[in-house]
Amino acid sequence: MTGRLSGKVALITGGGAGIGRATARLFAAEGAAVGVLDVDRVAAAQVADELAATGGRAIAVAANVSVDAEVREAVRALVESLGPVNVLYNNAGVASTGAVDVADEDDWDRCMAINAKGTFLTSRAVLPSMLAAGGGSIINQASVAAIVGVADFAAYCAAKGAVLALTRSMSVDLAPRGIRVNVIAPGTIYTPMMEPLLKARGGGDVERGLATTLEKYPIGRLAQPYDIAAAALYLAGSESAFVTGSVLTVDGGMTSQ
Amino acid sequence: MSRVAAVTGAGNSIGPAALQSLEEEHLQVGALDLDCGAIAW
Numbered sequence: 001m002t003g004r005l006s007g008k009v010a011l012i013t014g015g016g017a018g019i020g021r022a023t024a025r026l027f028a029a030e031g032a033a034v035g036v037l038d039v040d041r042v043a044a045a046q047v048a049d050e051l052a053a054t055g056g057r058a059i060a061v062a063a064n065v066s067v068d069a070e071v072r073e074a075v076r077a078l079v080e081s082l083g084p085v086n087v088l089y090n091n092a093g094v095a096s097t098g099a100v101d102v103a104d105e106d107d108w109d110r111c112m113a114i115n116a117k118g119t120f121l122t123s124r125a126v127l128p129s130m131l132a133a134g135g136g137s138i139i140n141q142a143s144v145a146a147i148v149g150v151a152d153f154a155a156y157c158a159a160k161g162a163v164l165a166l167t168r169s170m171s172v173d174l175a176p177r178g179i180r181v182n183v184i185a186p187g188t189i190y191t192p193m194m195e196p197l198l199k200a201r202g203g204g205d206v207e208r209g210l211a212t213t214l215e216k217y218p219i220g221r222l223a224q225p226y227d228i229a230a231a232a233l234y235l236a237g238s239e240s241a242f243v244t245g246s247v248l249t250v251d252g253g254m255t256s257q
Numbered sequence: 258m259s260r261v262a263a264v265t266g267a268g269n270s271i272g273p274a275a276l277q278s279l280e281e282e283h284l285q286v287g288a289l290d291l292d293c294g295a296i297a298w
Contacts, residue, residue, distance in 0.1 A: 135178025
């Protein structure tokens with residue numbers, strides 16, 4: 001590793017598992033001090049402990065990103081411990097299955113709250129310290145579902161579409177103030193979050209759902225969390241200094257068809 | 258059989274024009290708005 005994030009403080013939401021955990025590991029390996037935020041306090045602590053054990057600076061903070069008071073407290077604790085946030089990765093997300101005629105209202109609300117509102121609330125909470133630090137990079141997490149329609153995924157498509165549009169809005173507002181805002185649109189990764197969708201897609205069989213999903217990927221495999229973490233590293237660091245408002249698809253060609 | 262159309266947000270902006278267009282096409286139109294009084298027939 002080459003210290004591409006040396007001296008930076010990064011906050012990663014949903015940092016306790018999947019893409020978030022892979023990104024926390026990569027950012028720490030590149031020299032960042034990492035705030036691992038997760039609704040699962042134990043998972044966040046395990047990741048932070050792992051980073052600290054390998055020589056990194058990391059703390060765990062627990063919060064539901066859709067609850068403003070929890071987010072503010074988590075950010076306050078992070079800034080107090082590690083300093084102003086230079087990089088925010090709004091990665092926390094939940095899936096929701098169902099076409100629009102069968103989608104559950106509570107599920108819809110939860111999906112919008114975690115994916116879309118959570119991005120808003122966490123960004124808002126981080127901005128004062130980021131601005132005080134002279135700028136930074138915000139990376140939002142959308143999905144291929146923000147770009148193309150994915151069957152039986154109505155609420156998720158809507159929520160990730162909101163994140164994509166919010167990113168463009170934020171990039172315009174914040175560029176003059178020294179903050180870049182970009183969004184990653186990952187293709188399917190086999191994480192715990194995806195299991196309900198894969199199960200539904202496979203008629204109750206996760207393996208069949210995986211095979212059906214794989215057919216949509218020209219590159220011949222699904223993504224690994226590291227694939228997305230590497231994209232986040234690019235957007236976090238100075239190599240992307242002129243990049244803002246961009247949608248970076250990391251999808252093995254899924255949306256190119 | 259006549260066709261039935263539903264228009265949400267029918268009370269202002271694009272809504273009234275949409276109602277008028279649909280009626281001109283002889284559709285039966287259901288108009289929905291948070292403010293019922295704003296819907297002009």
